[in-house]
Amino acid sequence: MADPSERAAGDAAGRGDVAADLEPALGRINEVLLSIAAGRFDARAERDYSGDPLDVLAFLVNASAEEVARLVEALRHEREELSRAQQQLVQSAKLAALGQLAGGVAHELNQPLTVIRTLAQLIPEHAEARVADHVADLELIGKAAERMGHIVDSVRTFARQSSFKRRRIEPALPLADALELLGEQIKQHGIDLDLTVAPELPLLLGDAERLEQVFVNLLANARDALDALPADAPRNIRIAVEQDGAHIRYTVEDSGGGILPEHAAQIFEPFFTTKALGRGTGLGLSVSQGIVAEHGGELCCGSAPTGGARFTVRIPIRSDESEA
Amino acid sequence: MAGFDPGELRCVGGTAAGAYYELAPDIVVAVPRKGYVQSEPDARASLEEFARIVRERGRRAALIVLLDDVRSQDAGSRRVWAEEADPALFCGLALVCGSALARAIASFFMGLNRPRVSLRMFPDLPAAETWARGMVEEHGGPL
Numbered sequence: 001m002a003d004p005s006e007r008a009a010g011d012a013a014g015r016g017d018v019a020a021d022l023e024p025a026l027g028r029i030n031e032v033l034l035s036i037a038a039g040r041f042d043a044r045a046e047r048d049y050s051g052d053p054l055d056v057l058a059f060l061v062n063a064s065a066e067e068v069a070r071l072v073e074a075l076r077h078e079r080e081e082l083s084r085a086q087q088q089l090v091q092s093a094k095l096a097a098l099g100q101l102a103g104g105v106a107h108e109l110n111q112p113l114t115v116i117r118t119l120a121q122l123i124p125e126h127a128e129a130r131v132a133d134h135v136a137d138l139e140l141i142g143k144a145a146e147r148m149g150h151i152v153d154s155v156r157t158f159a160r161q162s163s164f165k166r167r168r169i170e171p172a173l174p175l176a177d178a179l180e181l182l183g184e185q186i187k188q189h190g191i192d193l194d195l196t197v198a199p200e201l202p203l204l205l206g207d208a209e210r211l212e213q214v215f216v217n218l219l220a221n222a223r224d225a226l227d228a229l230p231a232d233a234p235r236n237i238r239i240a241v242e243q244d245g246a247h248i249r250y251t252v253e254d255s256g257g258g259i260l261p262e263h264a265a266q267i268f269e270p271f272f273t274t275k276a277l278g279r280g281t282g283l284g285l286s287v288s289q290g291i292v293a294e295h296g297g298e299l300c301c302g303s304a305p306t307g308g309a310r311f312t313v314r315i316p317i318r319s320d321e322s323e324a
Numbered sequence: 325m326a327g328f329d330p331g332e333l334r335c336v337g338g339t340a341a342g343a344y345y346e347l348a349p350d351i352v353v354a355v356p357r358k359g360y361v362q363s364e365p366d367a368r369a370s371l372e373e374f375a376r377i378v379r380e381r382g383r384r385a386a387l388i389v390l391l392d393d394v395r396s397q398d399a400g401s402r403r404v405w406a407e408e409a410d411p412a413l414f415c416g417l418a419l420v421c422g423s424a425l426a427r428a429i430a431s432f433f434m435g436l437n438r439p440r441v442s443l444r445m446f447p448d449l450p451a452a453e454t455w456a457r458g459m460v461e462e463h464g465g466p467l
Contacts, residue, residue: 049359049395051425059396059425063432066399071436 025054032061041069086290089270091161093283094213097220098159104185108151112144154180157209164210164294168203171248171315172241174211182219191226191235198242205318210291214299217284218252218311224275225256225309236306243317247297250313253304267301328355328390328449337377339369342393344377347453350415350460352377353388360393364400371408378413383466386415386456388449391426402437412467414441416459418452421445 028046035043043065045058119137126133158181179186179195186193219237226235236255241248259267266272268289273282285299292299297315304310333345333353342356352374356362362370378385409417417439421427430445442459446452 047396049361051395051423053424056424056428060428063397063399063428067432067436070399070403 022054029054029057029061032065036061036065036068041065041072087161087163089283090210090213090287090291093217093287094159096283097213097216098155100220101155101181101185101216104182104188105151105155107188108184109148112147115144116141150180158212158216160209162209164207166205166207166295169206169208171201171204171250172197174206174208175215175239175241175250177208177212178215178219181216182223186219186223186237189223189227189235191223191237194236194238196238196240196242198240201241201243201248202317204248204315206295206315207291210294211315214288214291214313215250215252217288218313221284221311222252222254222256222309225254229256238304244314246318247314247316250315251310252313253306253310254308255304255306256308258303258307259301259309264301268299330355337373339366339373341366341370344373347388348457348460350383350385350464351388351453351456352385353390353449355390356394358393359395361395362397362401364398364404367397367401367404368408371404375410375413379467384413384415384460384464386418386459386464388418388420388452388456390420390449391430392420392422394426394429397429397433399437402433405433405439406437409439409441411440415463416442416444416456418456419443419445420447420449420452422447 032043032045045061047055047058047062049055119141123134123137131138154177157177175195179193183193222237226237229235234255238251238253240251242251243249260274263272263274268285269282270286271282272286289299292313292315295315296318297313300312300314302310302312330343330345333347335343336346336352337344341360341362342354345353345355347353354370354374374385374387419426419430419433421430427445434443434445442463444452444455446455
């Protein structure tokens with residue numbers, strides 16, 4: 001009978017042999033797993049189809065790689081679908097906003113049109129006059145036509161469907177574009193607008209057209225909130241653009257009735273609206289929040305000192321990132 | 325199941341992958357050939373053959389697959405079983421796995437790519453047959 005200590009030493013040596021045998025195969029499987037971890041899902045462990053434990057391990061590794069590849073592909077496909085759906089939602093909300101702006105835009109076009117029409121009627125009444133006598137009138141017509149062209153361009157740019165594309169822009173640019181569309185309307189509604197842009201703001205990496213949509217939504221909401229006030233109530237919209245550390249902060253606040261506490265939690269939900277039927281789609285704020293999130297920023301609501309609503313948009317400056 | 329002997333069982337169909345036998349009324353057992361590696365076209369051919377057998381008989385059946393001789397199954401064939409197995413034809417699907425490799429293959433089949441039919445894994449044929457009889461009793465009948 002063998003000495004127990006000799007037997008133990010023999011067993012240990014046996015285990016050592018087995019480990020030594022397994023080492024190369026486990027090393028190969030390890031390499032395959034590292035390749036898979038690095039995203040090379042076509043890596044496969046070699047199999048001998050014997051059904052022994054190493055072969056089973058190789059099958060499990062290969063099947064895992066296949067399934068991970070399939071799931072990654074499915075995820076990529078779903079992300080593309082989601083992105084397409086978001087793009088369509090942004091465009092739908094934009095067109096809905098444009099529909100609501102149409103009345104104001106028509107009114108704005110009507111002003112220069114009236115100038116053109118009036119002068120066009122007056123000029124033939126002085127048929128004997130030389131063209132040089134009408135230079136001032138013709139200049140007015142030219143300016144009116146230019147203004148109309150500008151309005152049409154603003155509408156066209158706003159309505160255009162475009163993919164998310166960031167460029168270096170002046171932070172005030174999207175706001176200025178939104179005011180191009182809504183500024184005149186805001187005046188017509190008897191609203192005082194106070195715009196403060198801090199000097200020497202750094203350029204912002206952003207999509208001007210998408211951000212314009214955000215400000216069109218915020219300004220249209222402010223205008224509607226102020227329309228609901230009694231006739232003699234003060235109507236103010238205060239806009240500030242300033243740097244806040246690594247962000248540009250836009251603040252849009254109004255002197256309206258403010259956001260009711262029970263609405264605050266739902267205000268960014270799609271299709272939530274407090275406006276009358278036909279006045280709002282309930283998409284504006286949810287789409288705006290999505291656009292701001294696309295920029296890596298945040299859109300928050302709160303109360304202005306006047307008790308009205310205050311919306312704050314914070315967009316990271318990202319001066320070190322390349323344009324996308 | 326390694327070394328399965330169909331004996332007097334009636335062969336009711338087959339593909340390049342193996343043969344189908346009638347184990348009991350409305351219970352079919354699929355016996356893959358030794359060393360079989362299932363690919364996507366093979367899986368489709370196997371399902372089509374099972375559908376042909378069932379339609380020919382006009383009655384739903386339970387299918388027992390002996391996995392011990394199967395050496396591999398790729399993701400494409402798992403997807404075919406998951407997406408193309410017609411639940412209207414099956415009373416149930418039993419996988420008999422006596423080996424570690426068969427259990428590994430069945431685990432992927434049942435986990436991430438579960439077909440839309442009642443599905444169970446068993447260590448041996450008698451246990452699978454008992455379950456299949458119950459499924460036939462519960463869900464069997466004409467198509």
